[in-house]
Amino acid sequence: MSDKKLFGFTAIFDTPDEIIHAAKSVAGKGYKKFDVNTPYPVHGMDDAMKLPPSKLGYASLVFGLSGTLAAVLLMFWMSAVDYQIVIGGKPFFSFPAYVPVIFEVTVLSAAIATVLTMLIVYFKFPNISHPLHETEYMKKVSLDKYGVCIQADDTLFNEEEVKLFLSEIGGKEIKPIYFDDEEISAVKTVFEPKFIGLLIAVALIVSGTVYFSLNKLMFMTPFNWMMSQEKGIVQEKNNFFADGFGMRKPVEGTISRGEFPYQYKGDPETAGRLLKNPLLPSEVNFNLGKAKFDIYCSPCHGYFGEGDSRLNGQFPNPPSLHSEKASNWSDGRIYHIITEGQNIMPSHARQLSREERWAVVLYIRALQRSLNAKESDLE
Amino acid sequence: MNSSVEYTKKQLPKKLSQVGIALLILGLVLSVAAYILEPVRSAFNNAIMLMFLSSIGVGSLFFVALEYLGGAVWSTPFRRISEFLAAVLLILPIVVLPLLFNLHDLFHWTHLDVVESDKILSGKSGYLNASFFIIRTVAFYAIWILFFVLITRNSYKQDLSGDQKLTAKNIKLSAIFMPLFAITVTFSAIDWLMSLEPHWFSTIFGVYYFSGTVLAGLAAVTFIVVVLNENGYLAKGIIKDHYYSLGALLFAFTNFWAYIAFSQFLLIWYANLPEETVWFLQRWEGSWIAVSLALLLIRFLIPYFGLLSQPSKMNPKRLKTISIVILFAHFLDLYWLIMPTYSRDGFVFGWIEIGFLILTVGLLITVFILRSKNTNMIAIGDPKLKRGLNFRM
Numbered sequence: 001m002s003d004k005k006l007f008g009f010t011a012i013f014d015t016p017d018e019i020i021h022a023a024k025s026v027a028g029k030g031y032k033k034f035d036v037n038t039p040y041p042v043h044g045m046d047d048a049m050k051l052p053p054s055k056l057g058y059a060s061l062v063f064g065l066s067g068t069l070a071a072v073l074l075m076f077w078m079s080a081v082d083y084q085i086v087i088g089g090k091p092f093f094s095f096p097a098y099v100p101v102i103f104e105v106t107v108l109s110a111a112i113a114t115v116l117t118m119l120i121v122y123f124k125f126p127n128i129s130h131p132l133h134e135t136e137y138m139k140k141v142s143l144d145k146y147g148v149c150i151q152a153d154d155t156l157f158n159e160e161e162v163k164l165f166l167s168e169i170g171g172k173e174i175k176p177i178y179f180d181d182e183e184i185s186a187v188k189t190v191f192e193p194k195f196i197g198l199l200i201a202v203a204l205i206v207s208g209t210v211y212f213s214l215n216k217l218m219f220m221t222p223f224n225w226m227m228s229q230e231k232g233i234v235q236e237k238n239n240f241f242a243d244g245f246g247m248r249k250p251v252e253g254t255i256s257r258g259e260f261p262y263q264y265k266g267d268p269e270t271a272g273r274l275l276k277n278p279l280l281p282s283e284v285n286f287n288l289g290k291a292k293f294d295i296y297c298s299p300c301h302g303y304f305g306e307g308d309s310r311l312n313g314q315f316p317n318p319p320s321l322h323s324e325k326a327s328n329w330s331d332g333r334i335y336h337i338i339t340e341g342q343n344i345m346p347s348h349a350r351q352l353s354r355e356e357r358w359a360v361v362l363y364i365r366a367l368q369r370s371l372n373a374k375e376s377d378l379e
Numbered sequence: 380m381n382s383s384v385e386y387t388k389k390q391l392p393k394k395l396s397q398v399g400i401a402l403l404i405l406g407l408v409l410s411v412a413a414y415i416l417e418p419v420r421s422a423f424n425n426a427i428m429l430m431f432l433s434s435i436g437v438g439s440l441f442f443v444a445l446e447y448l449g450g451a452v453w454s455t456p457f458r459r460i461s462e463f464l465a466a467v468l469l470i471l472p473i474v475v476l477p478l479l480f481n482l483h484d485l486f487h488w489t490h491l492d493v494v495e496s497d498k499i500l501s502g503k504s505g506y507l508n509a510s511f512f513i514i515r516t517v518a519f520y521a522i523w524i525l526f527f528v529l530i531t532r533n534s535y536k537q538d539l540s541g542d543q544k545l546t547a548k549n550i551k552l553s554a555i556f557m558p559l560f561a562i563t564v565t566f567s568a569i570d571w572l573m574s575l576e577p578h579w580f581s582t583i584f585g586v587y588y589f590s591g592t593v594l595a596g597l598a599a600v601t602f603i604v605v606v607l608n609e610n611g612y613l614a615k616g617i618i619k620d621h622y623y624s625l626g627a628l629l630f631a632f633t634n635f636w637a638y639i640a641f642s643q644f645l646l647i648w649y650a651n652l653p654e655e656t657v658w659f660l661q662r663w664e665g666s667w668i669a670v671s672l673a674l675l676l677i678r679f680l681i682p683y684f685g686l687l688s689q690p691s692k693m694n695p696k697r698l699k700t701i702s703i704v705i706l707f708a709h710f711l712d713l714y715w716l717i718m719p720t721y722s723r724d725g726f727v728f729g730w731i732e733i734g735f736l737i738l739t740v741g742l743l744i745t746v747f748i749l750r751s752k753n754t755n756m757i758a759i760g761d762p763k764l765k766r767g768l769n770f771r772m
Contacts, residue, residue, distance in 0.1 A: 043771040044772070046772070047771065053689065057688075088649060088650075088651055096645055096648050099641060
């Protein structure tokens, strides 16, 4: 027995009042390294043991505030700097939207940090054993008794004195507790290959399951039913109709809503004679025409209609819109070209509505006039 | 009877009741003058006073019922203070009386011609009409006063007899009161506060007012307990552990208020629907922005940082300051909820507002003194009292 290292002396008490009294006496005697073990938190124990206020709160504060800061930076970086998306017309940096995230991250980091600090700083994790574990004493104080343990590394510790003192204050079953040799020499269990292997296995299983369910399972019947619905899809085979096409032609002799059939197909001369620009040369219409011209016409004809776009030289050169021919064309003739196309130029009837085509005509007229301005224009 | 508890009844100083009466008279004069000179503005101030007093009253009664239901012992030594404060409920019918004659000034939806031409308001007229409104108000006050009388009567009886069955009776009463409390507080908030802007709605509004109500009740009881205990009016044994519990509750409900207030704001801000945002825009434009920011500061930031650390929750001086701040913040909150309907262009604060505030304080002090005159300041017959005094964290 004597070669074993002594951890401390324990004593058992029967009631919470006795243990409070005992804790007061032990603390009053000047012992610093002692602990009280009870089956449940006994009110007033902190005072009786003369414990200073716990410093754990500071860890919560520091890590909680770090969480706040990290969340602010995270949200700011993601939504205001790195990946700007307008959501609901809000500014990129819209603080109210961050508050829930900031709040949750603060609470989460404070809570996790508090538990980890307690484990690592106070309980010396990864050490998971204690000399009091697996003793008769621990069994009793986990059930219905209350106990005090005075540790041998206290400066005032003296075997005989402590024994006497514990029995004086009414302690029963005063016993020495020794360090367990096996415990001292044991490898820390968290570093055991078995445990490490378990961790790796859990990691593999969890990640595998997640990968399988998100990337494979969701694409198998019956989970993929949302993706293969019975409905007509354009440009796909459709057995519902006799000819097998998903797309249908309009019924003969009808036009769809908003559609207006072009009357002068393949007849530029008549179109040039009869069509008149219905739009007034207002600022709104010029702006519309400029916008559409810059999008659909400028890639070939250039921003000023001079045929000098960057495509010049790579294709048959697009003609200038300032040629005598083009200048003398009527509005209707130009409208016809935009609608039907000419030579290599395709029809733009799909891209531009009727109104937009007329607006482009207006703008082309303005461009032409800009090179042949009259004195009166300056007035 | 708890023979082991040291307590001798000490009357509150005469000076305090003189101050209370003086404030009451001054407030009455000012508010009557206000009603003569500016009846509409006075009606709005009267509504603030009504909601403030009902917060204190029903919030205190909630605290009493909560103690019975939870079997709490720590608050037993000063449960009587909450019971005294809840007596404010008895004067609510008087405070509400001038308003019932002035509903037309307060509520847009009482104008029948407007309601007729307004599709939304006529859709709501099944609920928002003057007669049903008055019926609800009367019913709510009747419920509160009924439970106040029943619960406190049992508590007073226990002082003499020490009969433990009375506690069991009160637990049953509290269990019935709690759900009724939730419903009545929600609907009185909808009636008196939300329907000021009858087009606007927020489903969390009842909870918002509830959080303020509990906070007001708690702040009032905290302030009074600390002051009375320091001057030896209560039983010996109320120490920092009790203070800490009160402080922690104040802190918790401050956070709760902020949580609810922000939840209400966030959804409306995010959805950005014109019929909802108009309420917040109203409080964000002109000089109202100052009141909104002050509310954020006084109602949340100051109490939050004032009570954040553990020692500050036990510090009597800090508790007194913060509970007064919270009480003022509750007044400010109600001002912020009610007054923008009256003055849309910017906030107004003058002698009328101060007059009604003085009247409110005077009423509170007077009611408290009248209630405490012939009754023990602590529930000496309560079987939980001794454990309550020995309460340690």
